[in-house]
Amino acid sequence: MQQRDIRLLILIVIVAVVAIWVSLPTNPGIHIAIGETTISRDIRVHQGLDLQGGMQVLLEADLPENQTVDADAMAAARKIVENRVNGLGVTEPVVQGIGSRRILVELPGIEDPEQAVANLRETGLMEWIDTGAQYLPPGTVVKTDMATSADAGETVTDTEAVTDTETIYHTVLTGKNLRDARVEFDQTGLPVIAFELDDEGARIFAEHTANNIGRYLAIALDKTIISCPRIEGAIPEGRGQITGSFSVDEAKATVLQLRYGALPIPLKIIDTRAVGPTLGQESVQRSIRAGTIGLIVVLLFMLIYYRLPGLLADLALLIYATLTLALFKLIPVTLTLPGIAGFLLSVGMAVDANILIFERMREELRQGRTLGRAVESGFRRAWTSILDSNVSTWITCGILFIFGNSFGASMVKGFALTLALGVLVSMFTAVVVTRTFMRTTVAVAGDDLRRKTWLLGI
């Protein structure tokens, strides 16, 4: 046995142990704190919408088809949709631009689809909020006394009347009083946001700023703080500047949000898919059962048909299954029902490489080669077939992935991704892992094994 094989064997054992640890359903994740730096990551299976239940909505710019959609406006619309989705309190929502005029929204585990859709469609609400002496960092979600349909239409008039422990801030002005906003630069060359209010807005603003110097007047879009400037002095003419430590790009983005507090582009829903949590959970359990049965049958087949090499291939196959699952958790790959099917299919295909190799080996052994030579030439001569056939699967997966991505069919995408990844891992386990096991066995058992034809399945 060569030095290289021993090193490989050690590597395989390490990889297998790590993969088993990662795949364990009880894996606590990685939470390490070394001095200042902390690494905190949960390791778990990300379930797609069809498994955990939820809703997927495809929004499209509601403009005539021949009209080009302004990319900036679309980006602003996406940002606004994202804010609203975050406001729904869903874990791991997805908001993704698709093409030049579409936005894909995924809301896992949503319980009230009607409310969610109503929320997405609502025209964006911009507010100037009196936060008193408290600075609120951008991104904070607040409640205000300005009612929206999201609050089920109840108008909260008196902050004292609410017994909720959360603070409800007073809305001084809303976006309907904004006339214009743009990026300007101050004397030091730093970007600032200049805005201009209409007459009514100017009056309210003048009054409020005169009475609240030194306090904060935050700007919120859809109840999320985007900027929290301090009132430096009374602003009588309804013009003002928001200064802060932001970059030019951030300033531009904020201006877009200010200007387009209402969605810059009307959006319509062109595709909705929702799966109830019951159906999803049932599918997961059924797939796990089906997968286990399928795997056991494949393991038995290999063992009975190829005997000792089959047993080694079975070990490699088990490593394959755990390693792939570990990769799904680490990358992470969102598992959908077709994705699980793709993974299970790749289990069936993972043994293909071994079958190719073992058939070659049998041929060589029948021609009277020594065991060592037969093993080596079995692997070497099956290699081109393995590579060629896997490349053809990758080509198909690549096309499926692009196809699935082009219109947000995450089911198709999930299938292509798991299958392609599975085939890649299988090349490692079926070739490198099995070969190392075979070489080790040959080295340990020696030439005696050659005579035990029953064990070798010849």
Next chain:
Amino acid sequence: MFTLIQKRRWYFIISALLIVPGLVAMIYSTVAIGAPLRLSIDFTGGSLLELSFQQPVVVEDVRQVFADAGLADTTVQTIGAEGNVIVCAKPMEVETKEAILRTLEERFGAVTELRFESVGPTVGRETTRSAGLAILATSGAILVFVAIAFRNVPNALRYGICAITKMLHDVLVLLGIASILGLLAGWEVDSLFLTAILTVVGFSVQDVIVVFDRIRENIGRRRGEEFETIVNRSLLETLHRSLATQLNAIFVMVALILFGGVTIRQFMAVMAIGMVVGTYSSLFFAVPLLVVWERGELRHAFARLGGRRAPAT
């Protein structure tokens, strides 16, 4: 030596028997329902609602509720467990759906929504177009790949074209079966069906490649032997592998069909049929086709066909 390839005429007849009924079904289907296959809402646009009622319901009553809400062309079918129905209708808004659900609840008692899909007509049209593009792209890519992989063999392009012809053969068989089942059992073709077809295409080319690989190797090692004999030898040498591999894939798929979720049952069934057909056509269609071509029988056959036709006109 056991001769397989010499019986090639029979294999072509079997392939024809596999394809022709499907073609007839597709033509009939085009006349009867306006499309060669029964297309799902993924391609046509529309909405699908899967509901589970606590008490059994009368399908017609449920349909009436949808009709009252302005969705006249609605079909309602019972599926699986008692009280489970699938509703197909025109695209509908979430609000409309919720309103209908409330009405259903008032009339027929508690109801759970299992699944809801609504696809606009534009999305449907685009899906159909990308589906066609995906199949074309896959064929093109595989043709190029096979031609490159076999560039050292004389007439490399022939291997690629045989692989592609075999691919079309498999796709035609699957489409035919889908069309027949669409007519007989109401099977609908959705984007998952397309995924299954493309996967079968990718996998089934594997088999051809393995046999072709062996032919390539044997041509180099057995100079002077007749092409037909070489091919026959290669076929026999790879037969074990093809059967063992397919058997394993079939094990997994049968397990998924029997014990897996209902939503992917059709997907897996198409895939399983495709695998079996794919293996058959690798060994008994693509390879004989290559032999026929290499031996110049193809031109011969066409000439004979042309000769027979000539007097008839």
